Amino acid sequence: MSRRARLMFFAVAAAALAVTLGVGLAGLPSFGSQVSAYARMLNEVSGRQRHVTDVVSAITFDYRGIDTLFEEFILLGAVTGISVLLRPLSDETRQLPEDKAPDRGIPPPSPAVWLLAVFLSSLLVLTGLETVTHGTLTPGGGFQGGVILASALYVVYLGTNYRTVERYQPDALLESSDGVGAFGYVFIGLLGLMAGDVFLTNVVGLGVTGNPISGGIIPLLNLTVGLEVAGGFAILASEFLDQTAVIRTKTGPR
Amino acid sequence: MSEVIIAVALIWVAASGTAVVLTRDPLRQAFVAGFFGLGLAFLYLSMQAGDVALSQIVVGAIALPLIVLLAMAKVRKDRE
């Protein structure tokens, strides 16, 4: 199809789809008028049953915990896939950026910049850990905290140059963290089976509602997700950064 | 009151979402997309979905623009 023909065809098709969506949306109850009995019930009972204050985390990790298990593997699959797609191929080399002015030498990062980066990054680490561990109490949890932790790593790099990044990047550690986190979720699920009950059953004490350590396995699952996401997002950013900074084709684009 | 906030958020999201699509230059689009991501987070927060809003901030306003910028940097380097 020419671009013009495609646009005209799309206009007709999109109009028809708009009507379709409109019919469906018009059948919904009016905005804000009702909440399902299922949700009302869970809002009612999950504090009692799971000793959590954040009902969303009880649903994510307990009532519908198996969804989150597969969600973790969506992330693991995407990160693994990106590593595969962006891996250095046979006609590519890893080469650190050349110094354009060799007589000048790279200035060492000033102490003030360093200090600021370290300070910011520790702040992020604390926020990340707090977000991961308080998932049962307040909004947040393993995923959000994990992304914050991964970003902490990169703030450190902001205070330095890519040579240092390349040298100190803990690749194996990040990969292991990604794998251990994902495996940990499966393992906690299997603990239920080993205890003679079903997969992903709560196998530890529920704790006192309102304490950080409450909600049974939910904080543990948050921890595994935090590990996985922190490792995964750090790998993701490093793969893209590598492409920009060090990977180049020997022959140029074909 | 909450209805007004939600309505404002909805209009913000619809307008900035349209702007994201109509901004054809990827570099500028990354910034508009960050603004759109913030709008979504604000909308979710106004609909009492704190968990989702927090996820949206870390994904839509931090991770996604970062990836777009890195991709753009790579593409520019290839063109040199």
Added chain:
Amino acid sequence: MSVLAYGVVAWLFLVGIYGVVTSRNLIHLVVCVSVAQSATDVLLLEIGYRNGGHAPVFVDLPAHPGPAVDAVMQALALTDVVVGAAVTALLMALAVQVHKRAGTLDPDELRATRE
């Protein structure tokens, strides 16, 4: 209010797809996919919203807090945000690689599987 709330869902989805269909740059196209994707999250949270409802977090609430909004839809939207991020990142990696290997980002110039 219903018209505005639900209309935004249809609008975001369609405008995102419009961007995909007309895009001349894969990076732009991928961001448009993520715009369409956000329509689904908005829809889920709207389905779960309750006028005057409070967040499903039962801490520091007043004596008679009234009803809470639907936590189930929030859990689903949470999953969907992660799915969307994963797909977007993967597509972006493909775009970077395509540019490296085919020398263009214009989807209409990519005819490798055809010629």
Added chain:
Amino acid sequence: MGLVSTSVLLPISVAVPLGGAALLAGFSWLLPRRARDLIAIAVALATTALTLSLVAASAGHPMIYWFSGWRPSAGMVIGIDYAAGPLGAGMASLAGVLASAALVYSWRYFDSARGRHHALVLIFLAASVDFCLTGDLFNLFVAFELVAVTAFALTGYNAGHPGPLQGAINFAVTNSLGGMTVLMGVGFLYARTGSLNLAQIGQALAGRHADGLVVVAFALLTGGFLVKAAVVPFHFWLPDAYGSAPTPVCVLFAGVMSELGLFAVIRVWDTVFSGLAGGVGPRMRAVLLGFGILTAVVGAVMALAQTHLKRMLAFVTMSHLGIYLIGAGLLTPLGLAGASLLVIGDGLAKSALFLGVGVVQHQRASVSELKLRGQGRGLAVTGVTIVLGALVLADLPPFVSSAGHALLVDAADEVGLPWMELVIALSVILSSGAVLRAAGRIWLGWGASESSRPDTGTADDPGEENEDDGRPRSGRRERVPLTMVLPPLALLAIGLGLGLTSGIEEHAVAAAAAFSDRTSYAAGVLGTHGSPIPPRGPAVPASPELSAGGVLTDLGQVLAALGVAALALNPRAAGLRRALAAGTGWLRRLHSGLVGDQVTWLVAGLALLAALGEAALH
């Protein structure tokens, strides 16, 4: 106690591949190459064994498993369940068999990117198992996305070439949009019924008349799944992706992934929508059959027009998907049983064909039928594999696809559509004939070579890609490793063995009857009655006379396919070929490989499906 021990198989059959994948992804830097390969193969085989035991354990009564122990209380579902029957478990074990074959095949074949390829295959397998077993609509969406994400990455695996990358982008963009429509459908149904459980949603809709919201939910869900199933007009991404993905990955795609899309269409129809009031079944049958016939014929015609072997097999796959949709779309247990046996039999044969083509590509560095003319010498075993696979596609008895074909024909007769047999025969003959033509050219040196290309219409012949990046080949005529020759033969042998299993038709019909019985499914999941449902005596018209007639039909199809191949290679029929090429040029031009076109078709297809759904359901 006995019940407890077998139901434990359900979570373990996803935990094993997931755990294996996580370890491979996290610790491949510790493991030597051989260990990574061995672990991956062992995990895939274990998953196969687990799912096969599920087939046996769930025959007769469905197995229900509530994760985290949240059983329904007071008629309300709280958690997520697995609801396994022999049909779903059988689909899952097919995924296991093909994943094992793909991993064995890639043993010596290519660089696994430090085990990441294996990790992705195992995640794909786990997601397929979850897809087949889950009883929850949102969990089905999550499985859909997990299958998709790993599949996108695997498609672009040979990231050094533009073809696979473009295929992956087309695949990822269209299927992500499909995922979004599925999720919207989930949201609509939740807003209406307050549930995410298939059985409970079906219960809430049963006996009601469909309104606009239900129709649109149907269209969004089914449309999204049809994108994955690559049904016309949602199919345009398929040849781009399957034609350029690495061979072991094509095996998983052609044998399982698209079929999962159809599986979801029928699962959701049976459990959720089939109870709607107003005799919706017959009208929906017409809609599904329409899509099925179109897909079967378009795929077959396009397959015949290809000279790029993988792209040809991609269209063959698509044509067969249309045939499965015809079978499942009859909406009778007999039709579904026939389609299921065909999925198994054809899936094994198509996988063997892809693997055979992979051997040729590995040894001769080409997948072009024309360039390979007469180059088959020295690859005799592979030649036999490919010819046999092609004949199985034409339902050569006694392979299991022949039994499936017989059931399908009976099912079409049963609902008064005897002419459906002709549509199926036509598509089967054309697509099988295309593969036989290629085999004749490559191994017998018949027909024209590249100089006088018959298809002067458009060149939808993508470039060639060398798959084993970074591993220098010593000599081109080296011996083919056994790990590449044996898996396709093993797959064909399984198909033969199943075909010779007595009573396989009866098992299939019983499984299909259990699968499509909405009320007893709902009763089993929601626990509304305690005792397991006595299996209804399935009416299997597998009398000896019918079987003999079926065998004759099948042999006729085989002969006709050989005839098509002979005609396509005969120098005197050049005029006919030119006329055909000219007549189908417009169809080939529609397959432009441009993602903008594909998304436009997707939007149009959704709207069309909604309009047809309105006519059928309302």
